Amino acid sequence: MRKFLPISVSFVFGVLMFALWFEDSESRSMLHFTLIDYWQIIFAFGLLVGVVSFISVASRKISRGEEPFYNGVLIFGALLMPTLAMIDGLQPNSYFQWMFENVQAPMQSSVFALLAFFVASAAFRGFRARNAQSIILLLVALIVIIGRAPMGEFVWGGFDELIQWIRDFPSTSAKRAVLIGIGLGSVTTSLRVIFGVERTYLGER
Amino acid sequence: MDSLITILATIVAGLVTFWTARLIHRGRKYHLREIAGIKALEDAVGRAAEMGRPILYTPGYGGDIQRPTTIASMNILSVVAEKTAEYNCELIYPTHDPIIMATAQEVVRESYSRVGKIDRFNPDNIYYVSSSQFGYAAGVEGEIVRKKPASIFLLGTFEAESLILAESGAAVGAVQIAGTDSTIQLAFFLIACDYTLFGEELFAASGYLSGNEATLASVWAQDIMRILCVSFVALGILSALFFPESSWWKL
Amino acid sequence: MDITTTISALLTLAVFSFLYGDNPVYKFAERLLVGLAVGYALVINWQQTIIDRLYTPLFIDGRLALVVALVLGLLMFSRFKRSWAWLSGIPLAAMIGAGAGAALPAMLEARIFKQLSATVAVFHDASGAFEMFSAIVLLVGFVTTLGYFYFGVHRSNALAVSSKIGSYFLMIFFGATFGYTVMSRMSILIGRLDFLMRDWLGVIG
Amino acid sequence: MSDTQTRRAQKTRRLIFSGVFLSITIGLLLPFQPEVTPSVGTKSMFSFIENIKPGSTILISFDHESASFPEMKPLAIAVVSHLLKRDVKIIAISLFPEGAGLGASLLRRLGEENKKTYGTDFVFLGFKPEPRATILGMGKSFSFVFPFDFYGTKTSDLPIMSADRYSDVVGVITIADGSYPSHWIEYGAAKYELIVLSALAASMVTSYDPYVTSGQLHSILGGLRGAAEYESLLNVDGGGSRAMLAQTAAHIFIVLILIVGNISYLRSRKKKV
Incomplete structure (x- = not known):
């Protein structure tokens, strides 16, 4: 029962979604609507579960005396946004939007900006011409970094065409093979999920 | 047609x-050809046990539970978890996706009970950080810097956060094993990690390690x-x- | 230099302080960011999915088919009680099944068929020696990279050679990607520094 | 690693960090903007928008998070203002919760600047989870997936929503920093023959090249430089053009680092031999 029920549910949903792919794109079948509704609503509930467990892990840490201040900040942040949204909604110029645009967003992009520094230090440490592979990697990277710099045209006028050719042929050929590989992986995984062979998501191995 | x-x-x-x-x-x-990262995976757990430091395992920001890479990563997680249970080594697993969190808890619990160490299993070590990319990145980065794990497994679908994690890991001197199908991040893992599994190598490695017939x-x-x-x-x-x-x- | 800009700027500096080493200021900023991000996602999900797609249609417009979605969603919470946890496998199975069913045809058509056809089309459309040369480069790269991802034991030398050549093509792709990614990461940092110097300090106009 | 080694590595790291910081700062401070020549992808996006019949509707999807806003914002501004100037109506959504907050304020501001009416000339529908489900569902009906807009108005009451499915719009422009354009290609284009265009973070460009050559993706406008190129085609000064000198400086610094790193590597290898 504990395995049979989930496996049959995934079979039914899988087969239905597969079949509905071939339905005429102008039709507005209720079944398709309903399935998509279920899919999105379950996902939203999944996020609620995540938030609940997020807060309970942090508060358990506080009660164990692990970094009460920082874990308190964590919970404070998570509760602050819903509180602000309750005060005056999601309108432009609401507290909620202000907090998002002036506190959350700048911090996020600052964390992202740290990458510029890390790219440089990783390039220095790791980008060594050790063997044929790494020499190719290094050369192509240099061509792109110089050629796509806004003043790269002054160094050599042909960069644009060369980079476009690399992108359209050798680089595309490798990426295409990777795309197809991932595509095949998804196809076999999907088949295994639908037919109940793949049960990793139930904790089985 | x-x-x-x-x-x-x-x-x-x-x-x-x-x-x-x-x-x-x-x-x-079915004979698999040799894949360099597999041996390294096994050694990394031993290293953490020797050093008495934790292992950090994270599946990256880009994946969801349906992705073949995430599933492959789960298979490897079950093997790593068995080893950490045997060696009494702490296993930390932060993720951006509550569904992945739920699944990973099941997988690790099963692994711990398989080797008879269910009492040592701590679900709080497998936790949801944030669904936002750099919220997740900042959270995991902080964990790496403070817990100083001996080994870090970055197996799954990664996006831009890859290098933040790999560089922080390098800074604390961890052995890092990466594996992903996100081709953009592979270039970074190649230069920042000790071992890198390319794309479907991850998939093959998971089949080999877990001995799962279907995989x-x-x-x-x-x-x-x-x-x-x-x-x-x-x-x-x-x-x-x-x-x-x-x-x-x-x- | 208004107060809003100053707050954003100070938080930006707090994040950047990580470059010097982990410190309490960064730790505070990090926890605040993680907390706010969780709270933000919670609000948007709650309003736009739970309310707009479930509560209003079900309880106000009376679309009874959504009762199932509500039940499946609530089952996600069974995780918090050990003996009921298996029930959360059912909504998970529904989502995973639906995803697998939709992915099968999508992957086949968009990732595999179209990409295979495009590889043939280059030869069909090639006119002139250079275009034919490029087409051959594309083909060689494509086939050898697929060969690189062939996992069966290499019984023939041809396969080993092909996989070696494939790895060179992969490196061309990684190199180009690395170059473009450097561009991208630098752009983000430029944006943050531009904010600090233009909007906050006003040293550039 | 020994202690001295760690300390030396730490010192090198900080030296490199300062170099990155300095090169960009100098690039920003110097009062000079290099010219950029538009690339193939930029021109293709520009001419697509130039050729849209005024009064048609287009879909825009803000498929990025706030982290990459510094790179996405100039791209989004260039494309959206071009569309508004051409009198193209815009239905905008987001596949990321954070994209919703950003899309909402950006669209509002540009709409007001171009004297457009909300609900008639443009609308922001907001965010729904599970990108694949959203894209498949919108193929049936936009107002089914988005019964209310971002501000809580019933979408069926808005005049612009007479466009309710993919066949009513000229295409979708996904403004993205990650893997979401592939969902538009795999679910929108493959099933509903939707035309997909993209304004991407530079890092994503090479990953989507195979889709351009196969005809599944109409065009790629890539990165801050792409934004600068687009601004030059529009004859405006914007965030892209302003950043180009700093971008050049940063690239020069990285090239230097790669060269120095490799020279020291080759020398240390010679010593060992």
Whole structure:
């Protein structure tokens, strides 16, 4: 029962979604609507579960005396946004939007900006011409970094065409093979999920 | 017409997948070629145990539970978790996706109970950080800097956060094993990590390590389908060159 | 230099302080960011999915089919009680099944068929020696990279050679990607520094 | 690693960090903007928008998070203002919760600047989870997936929503920093023959090249430089053009680092031999 029920549910949903792919794109079948509704609503509930467990892990840490201040900040942040949204909604110029645009967003992009520094230090440490592979990697990277710099045209006028050719042929050929590989992986995984062979998501191995 | 081809291809893929599964189930051996990262994976757990420091395992920001890479990563997690349970080593697993968190908790619990250490299993070590990319990145980065794990496993689908994690890991001197299908991040893992599994190598490694028949069978099935793809292209090119009017290859 | 800009700027500096080493200021910023991000996602999900797609249609417009979605969603919470946890496998299975069913045809058509056809089409459309040369480069790269991802034991030398050549093509792709990614990461940092110097300090106008 | 080694590595790291910081700061401070020549992808996006019949509707999807806003914002501004100037109506959504907050304020501001009416000339529908489900569902009906807009108005009451499915719009422009354009290609284009265009973070460009050559993706406008190129085609000064000198400086610094790193590597290898 504990395995049979989930496996049959995934079979039914899988087969239905597969079949509905071939339905005429102008039709507005209720079944398709309903399935998509279920899919999105379950996902939203999944996020609620995540938030609940997020807060309970942090508060358990506080009660164990692990970094009460920082874990308190964590919970404070998570509760602050819903509180602000309750005060005056999601309108432009609401507290909620202000907090998002002036506190959350700048911090996020600052964390992202740290990458510029890390790219440089990783390039220095790791980008060594050790063997044929790494020499190719290094050369192509240099061509792109110089050629796509806004003043790269002054160094050599042909960069644009060369980079476009690399992108359209050798680089595309490798990426295409990777795309197809991932595509095949998804196809076999999907088949295994639908037919109940793949049960990793139930904790089985 | 288009739908017919898709349905036909699905049937072919299904037949190949189930045929290889059947062969393997009947005891036919499928020999995997050697993949360098696999041995390193095993050593990394031992290293953490020796040093008495934790292991950090994270599946990256880009994945969801349906992705083949996430599933492969779960399979490897179950093996790593067994080892950490045996060696009494702490396993930390932060993720951006509550569904992945739920699944990973089940997987690790099963692993701990398989080796009879269920009392040592702590679900709080497998936790949800944030669904926002750099919220997740900042959270995991902080964990790396403070807990100073001996080994870090970055296995799954990664996006821009990859290098933040790998660089922080390098800064605390951890052995890092990466594996992902996100091709953009591979370039960074290649230069910042000790071992890197490219794309489907991760998938093959998971089949090999977990000894899961179904996974091995699909690796084999994909090999066969790759041959089919190449044959299609070869025939298509011949017919496009010698019979320019032909158009059957336009799928 | 208004107060809003100053707050954003100070938080930006707090994040950047990580470059010098982990410190309490960064730790505070990090926890605040993680908390706010969780709270933000919670609010948007709650309003736009739970309310707009479930509560209003079900309880106000009376679309009874959504009762199932509600039940499946609530089952996600069974995780919090050990003996009921298996029930959360059912909504998970529904989502995973639906995803697998939709992915099968999508992957086949968009990732595999179209990409295979495009590889043939280059030969069909090639006119002139250079275009034919490029087409051959594309083909060689494509086939050898697929060969690189062939996992069966290499019984023939041809396969080993092909996989070696494939790895060179992969490196071309990685190199180009690395170059473009450097561009991208630098752009983000430029944006942050531009904010600090233009909007906050006003040293550039 | 020994202690001295760690300390030396730490010192090198900080030296490199300062170099990155300095090169960009100098690039920003110097009062000079290099010219950029538009690339193939930029021109293709520009001419697509130039050729849209005024009064048609287009879909825009803000498929990025706030982290990459510095790179996405100039791209989004260039494309959206071009569309508004051409009198193209815009239905905008987001596949990321954070994209919703950003899309909402950006669209509002540009709409007001171009004297457009909300609900008639443009609308922001907001966010729904599970990108694949959203894209498949919108193929049936936009107002089914988005019964209310971002501000809580019933979408069926808005005049612009007479466009309710993919066949009513000229295409979708996904403004993205990650893997979401592939969902538009795999689910929108493959099933509903939707035309997909993209304004991407530079890092994503090479990953989507195969889709351009196969005809599944109409065009790629890539990165801050792409934004600068687009601004030059529009004859405006914007965030892209302003950043180009700093971008050049940063690239020069990285090239230097790669060269120095490799020279020291080759020398240390010689010593060992």
